[in-house]
Every structure is written in structure tokens, then in C-alpha cells.
Amino acid sequence: MERRAKKAEAQTRKGNLSDVTFYSFVMDSLPVGILTVDRDMRITSFNPWAQTLTGYTEEEVLGRQCGEVLRGGRCGSDCPLKKSIHERAPIVWIETTIRKKTGETIPVRIHTSALTDQDGKLMGGVEAFQDMTVVRAMEREKDNIISMFAHDMKSSLTIIGGFVLRLLKKAVDLDDETKAKYLEIIQKETGKLDFLINDFLEFARLQTGKLKLNLQAVSLDKELMELFEAYQSRAMQSGIELEFRSDIILPVILADPNRLRRAFTNILDNAFKFSKKGDVIRIVPDLWEKEISVRIEDQGPGIAAEDLPFIFEAFYRGKKVEGKQEGVGLGLASAKSIVEAHGGRVKAESELGKGSAFTIILPRTERLEKR
Numbered sequence: 001m002e003r004r005a006k007k008a009e010a011q012t013r014k015g016n017l018s019d020v021t022f023y024s025f026v027m028d029s030l031p032v033g034i035l036t037v038d039r040d041m042r043i044t045s046f047n048p049w050a051q052t053l054t055g056y057t058e059e060e061v062l063g064r065q066c067g068e069v070l071r072g073g074r075c076g077s078d079c080p081l082k083k084s085i086h087e088r089a090p091i092v093w094i095e096t097t098i099r100k101k102t103g104e105t106i107p108v109r110i111h112t113s114a115l116t117d118q119d120g121k122l123m124g125g126v127e128a129f130q131d132m133t134v135v136r137a138m139e140r141e142k143d144n145i146i147s148m149f150a151h152d153m154k155s156s157l158t159i160i161g162g163f164v165l166r167l168l169k170k171a172v173d174l175d176d177e178t179k180a181k182y183l184e185i186i187q188k189e190t191g192k193l194d195f196l197i198n199d200f201l202e203f204a205r206l207q208t209g210k211l212k213l214n215l216q217a218v219s220l221d222k223e224l225m226e227l228f229e230a231y232q233s234r235a236m237q238s239g240i241e242l243e244f245r246s247d248i249i250l251p252v253i254l255a256d257p258n259r260l261r262r263a264f265t266n267i268l269d270n271a272f273k274f275s276k277k278g279d280v281i282r283i284v285p286d287l288w289e290k291e292i293s294v295r296i297e298d299q300g301p302g303i304a305a306e307d308l309p310f311i312f313e314a315f316y317r318g319k320k321v322e323g324k325q326e327g328v329g330l331g332l333a334s335a336k337s338i339v340e341a342h343g344g345r346v347k348a349e350s351e352l353g354k355g356s357a358f359t360i361i362l363p364r365t366e367r368l369e370k371r
Contacts, residue, residue, distance in 0.1 A: 030128075033108075038113060038124040041066050041082065053108075053131050055101030064362065066127070072108075073097040084112040084127040107132040138313065152196060156189040199330045209355075213256040213341060220250035220285070220292060223257065227264050228283060231272075238278035245284045249291060255342055256363040263338040266331040267296050267346075269356045274300030274356075290364055291344075297357045305348035311348050312336040 006254040013157060033050030035043055043066055054183040067075035073096040074080060080091045090113040101292045108129040115123045163182045167174070172183075237241040260297050279299040286293045303311060314333040335358075336346045343363045350356035 015278055024140060033129045033131075034126065034128045035061075035066065035129075036124060037066050037085075037291060038083065039085070041124060042127075043069065044124065050129070053100070053129070054098065055104070071099040071130075072269060080110060081112040081125050081127045085122070088114045088116070088122070090114075095132065098176045100187070107136055107212075134310070138310075149196060151199070153193060156193050159189045160186050199334065213259060215254050215256055217252050217253050218257045218260065220253040220294075223261065223264075224250070224283060224285060224294065227261065227268070231268060234272065235281070236273065238275070240272065240275050241278075241280045243280060244283045245282055248287050250284065250285055250287065251364060253292065253362060255362070259338045260342065263335040263346075263360060264294070266335040268361070269330055270358070271296055271298035271356075276300075291361050292364055293359050293361045297355065297360045299355040302352040302354050303348070303356055304352055311345065333360075 030047070031049055032043075033053045034047040035050050036045045042063050043298065044062045046056070046061050048218055051057055052071070061069045066081060066356050067079065072079075074094075080094060080096075084091050091111065093109050093111050095107065096110050098108050099105050109132055110127055110129045112127045114125050117123055163186050166222060167179065167182055217328070224244065224246075228242065234240075249345055268281070268283075275281060281299075282295075282297040284297065287297070312332050314330055324359075332346075332348075334357040338347050341358050345361050347359050347361070348356065349359075
């Protein structure tokens with residue numbers, strides 16, 4: 001009987017140790033700041049991400065009052081963590097601020113909860129906090145770009161309206177060459193409007209999940225060759241060399257040809273946008289056991305390391321990019337969403353001053369290849 005009790009006690013200790021190890025691993029791995037406090041609001045743990053966000057090491061904060069360390073916008077009488085501990089109820093994702101060791105104030109989103117032991121005894125509390133700096137910056141960028149979108153639309157409509165009015169009022173006095181010039185300007189501005197509107201509509205469909213793929217057999221060889229030929233005129237006018245490098249026969253895949261073309265053109269447009277006269281843009285397909293890749297390389301200014309993780313985010317535009325910044329930041333986001341809807345993925349590689357490479361990776365369709 002005594003032996004059985006000791007065995008049960010040992011198993012309990014082992015289970016508790018496993019729990020501690022597991023929870024420590026989770027806390028150290030999560031990409032959010034996490035701290036725990038005792039019932040007196042003194043910090044008992046401070047995970048690596050919390051250390052990164054605040055600038056404090058765990059040794060510097062252990063045993064100190066939570067409010068003394070974070071100096072948050074809601075520390076004190078309105079402290080969410082105190083409220084969670086007192087009421088034994090979680091508070092889910094409210095927004096406030098904290099101050100880093102340097103004194104810098106950053107916006108955060110926090111989640112708090114009470115901590116109890118296995119018997120329900122109150123031990124303290126836990127707070128998770130997420131840096132919202134990048135999110136706030138992207139929201140501001142989104143607002144700026146929407147304003148720019150409205151401005152661009154109004155600008156094009158004003159130009160179109162102006163030249164239509166000239167044609168209506170002075171049609172008799174204008175020669176054919178002038179009329180043709182006016183119509184060419186109207187056509188160009190109409191094309192800009194069409195591009196802007198399609199960008200927004202396409203992205204809205206992708207984000208709401210309302211995009212329906214019209215799947216059919218698509219020859220990638222034919223698709224890429226048509227894409228290459230369609231951009232030859234633009235390449236010549238820009239003084240850019242466009243190369244299509246392939247010594248392989250690409251298989252037929254199941255895809256929506258129009259959407260897939262859109263993904264390719266969005267990435268190719270991006271390459272042209274940041275290329276200058278004399279640069280080379282390459283389209284390089286490759287074939288793998290279960291996948292097909294299409295790599296589009298350019299010799300543009302490249303993308304800063306801090307911008308690269310966000311390059312496929314909607315409305316995001318890198319701050320350290322030289323040259324042209326037309327567009328509203330939806331092209332790459334749309335391309336990524338379209339490719340992912342096909343079961344594929346997109347990756348970007350870049351270095352400032354050394355150009356960029358975007359690779360679209362699509363799954364092979366075995367049943368079509370066997371036909």
C-alpha cells in the first residue's frame with residue numbers, strides 16, 4: 001500500500017514537472033511578450049519576447065512591481081491585470097501603451113488572466129502584450145494610400161473630363177491629329193482608372209473569400225510565352241531587356257488562367273516599376289518532383305531587410321526604396337492571395353542595391369500530366 005502511494009506521488013511530481021517544462025517552452029516560444037506576477041503584483045517570470053519588446057532582461061525585473069517596469073497607460077487604479085486577478089476573469093485584448101527601458105512609449109494590445117493552482121487557489125496573474133507599432137504604421141499607410149487612390153481617380157477623371165469637353169466644344173475647329181492626341185490621352189487615363197479599380201476589386205474578393213477560381217487545364221509553357229511576348233513592347237519602350245530563360249518543357253496544370261495571369265503580371269509589373277533603362281528582367285521557370293516554380297528577377301534597388309517580411313502585406317510599401325512609388329500597395333498582396341488560392345506559395349528574396357527575385361511556386365497536377 002505504501003509502495004503504491006509513493007509511486008502515485010512520484011508520478012504526480014513527474015506530471016507537474018512535465019507541465020512546468022511544457023508551459024515554459026510555450027511561453028519562451030510565443031512571439032508575444034508574456035509576464036506573470038504573484039498576488040502582490042511582483043513579476044515572477046518575463047519571457048524572451050517581453051525582454052525584446054521592453055529592453056529589460058528577466059534578471060532586471062524579477063521581484064519588481066509590474067507597473068514600475070511597464071509604466072503602462074493603464075497601470076495603477078485602472079490596471080487590467082489587477083482587475084483580472086481580483087475578479088478571476090480574463091480581459092481579452094484591450095489596447096494601451098507601455099514604456100520601454102529607454103523611455104520610449106509604444107502601443108500594445110494586452111490580454112490578462114488570473115493564475116490558479118490545481119486546487120483553484122489564486123497564485124497571481126499573467127499578462128500577454130503584443131507590439132502594435134507596425135500595425136499602427138500600416139493603418140496610417142492604408143489611410144494615406146486610400147487618400148492617394150481617391151486623388152488619382154479624381155485626377156484621371158478631371159483630365160478625361162477636360163479633354164472630352166474640348167472635343168465637344170471645339171470639334172469643328174480641331175484637326176484630326178489633335179483629336180487623335182486628345183483621344184489617346186483619354187484612353188491612357190481610362191486605362192489608369194481601370195487598373196486602380198481592378199486592383200481594389202480583385203483584392204476585396206480575395207480578402208472576403210468571394211473569389212471563385214475557374215479551374216481548367218492550363219499550359220504553363222504557353223502562358224509564360226504569351227506573358228513574355230505581351231511585355232516586349234513595354235520593355236523596348238523602357239529600354240529594359242526582358243529575358244525568358246527555359247530549356248525545359250513545363251507541364252499542364254489545373255488553374256484559373258485569368259487569375260494566374262494576374263498574379264504573374266502583378267509581379268512582373270513590380271519588376272518593371274523598379275527597373276531603369278539598361279536593366280535586365282528575367283523570367284526563369286523550373287520543374288521539381290511535385291512543384292513548378294517561376295522566378296522573376298530584376299536588377300532594381302532591392303528591398304531592405306526590415307521591409308522584406310511585410311512586402312506581401314496589403315497597402316505596405318517599403319520606406320527604404322529608391323525610385324518610383326506608384327500604385328497602392330495591392331499588387332504583391334493580390335499575387336500572393338491568388339497563388340495561395342491555387343495551393344501554391346510566393347517567396348521574395350532581395351538585398352538593397354542588388355535587385356529582387358520573386359518566385360511563384362505551384363503544385364503539379366499529376367492526372368493532367370498523364371493524359
